[in-house]
Amino acid sequence: MRSVSRLVFYKIGETGFCLISTIMETILKEQLIFAAQKTLRIGQKKNFSASRCLGLFAEILAVDSELKPAFLFDYSLAKSEQVQNYIQEIQKIGLFSQDLHILSMEENVLIINLNKTIRHLERTLQENRVPIIDVSAHRSSPSLAETCVSKQVKAQLDLLLKHLKSQVVQKGRCELGVVSASKIFSSEWNLCTMFGFLLGFPAAYWFDFSTSFENCLSMTELRVFSVSAFCHQITKNLKHQMYSFSIPEILYLELQSIVACWNRDLQSDFIKQSNFSELNISTEITCQPAITL
Structure with a gap:
């Protein structure tokens, strides 16, 4: 009889726990959807869908979890101030643990994990790991960039690194709960290249935009990761x-x-966090008539 009672109690307890877990999960999703729709709406345009709101949160959670240095916000035409407000709303829920920073580069907005990005850029420059792929339109096929291009990009990355380090100092003076933001841009920068490094890719594309914004990747076999x-x-x-x-x-x-080193680093970072599970890295060969960078 006692064993039956314990079993009934266990079953009720288990059902109750599952119910509470489901309710909490629903409330959390509603909070995330509300935060995005409240802060990122543009004029009278239709609100983000629920799936889009949750997808955006997952993107930024990956940055907060140090699985990538930054995320390029491309979900809408929202300005940096709106993105800043959005991050602050999510912080109120208590889901982020890192110092997230809003970086504006011309009309582009990136959400950056300051500590992760600084370490990433420092390592890139110190270990001379600046693989750049030249895909300028005048080339017959992609090639590794010439030394002069690599030196130029290194100098630009060093300038960006100094800017981000200065933001860490300034962040210490901000009010508690306020997400920091800054702007940096140079007309000499190839943003495609800068984004490649900021987003944590193992290699970045470069092209001579002084002559053309086109590239030589048309009908080129690409290994997509x-x-x-x-x-x-x-x-x-x-x-x-x-x-x-x-x-x-x-x-x-x-x-x-x-790429193998990048793969090992990612898997090492993945083990250290608990927000994501079952990492999968896949590759396929594609060939497209036109590639936009």
Whole structure:
């Protein structure tokens, strides 16, 4: 009789726990959706869909979890101030643990994990790991960038690193709970290249935009890498894509060791966090008539 009672009590307790867990999960999702729709709306345009709101949160949670240095906000035409307000709303829920920073580069807005990005850029420059792929339109095929281009990009990354370090100092003077923001841009910068490094890709594309914004990737075989994982705070049956980047197949052997190192670093970072599970890194070869960078 006692064993039956214990079993009934256990079953009731288990059901109650599952019910509470489901309710909490629903409330959390509603909070995340409300935060995005409240702060990122543009004029009278229709609000973000629920799935879009949750996908945006997963993108930024990956940055907060140090799985990537930054996220380029491309969900809407919202200004940096709106994105800043959005991050502050999410912080009130208590889901972020890192110093997130809003960085504006011309009309582009990035959400940056300051500590992760600074370490990433320092390591990139110190270890001379600045793999740049020249895809300028005048080339017949992609190639590794010439030394003069690499030196130029290194100088630009060093300038960006100094700017971010200065933001850490200034952040200490901000009010508690206020998300810091700054702007930096130079007309000499190829933003495609800068974003490649800021977003944590193992290699970045570069092209001579003084002559053309086109590239030579048309009908070029590209090895596309996709990284995904489950985000249990969002959904238990749909994986979230954290990375998607490509490397020309013609250069893959030359860059294979760099990609392998990037892979090991990502897996090491993944083990240290608990917001995402079941990491999956896949590759496929594609060939498209036109590639926009």
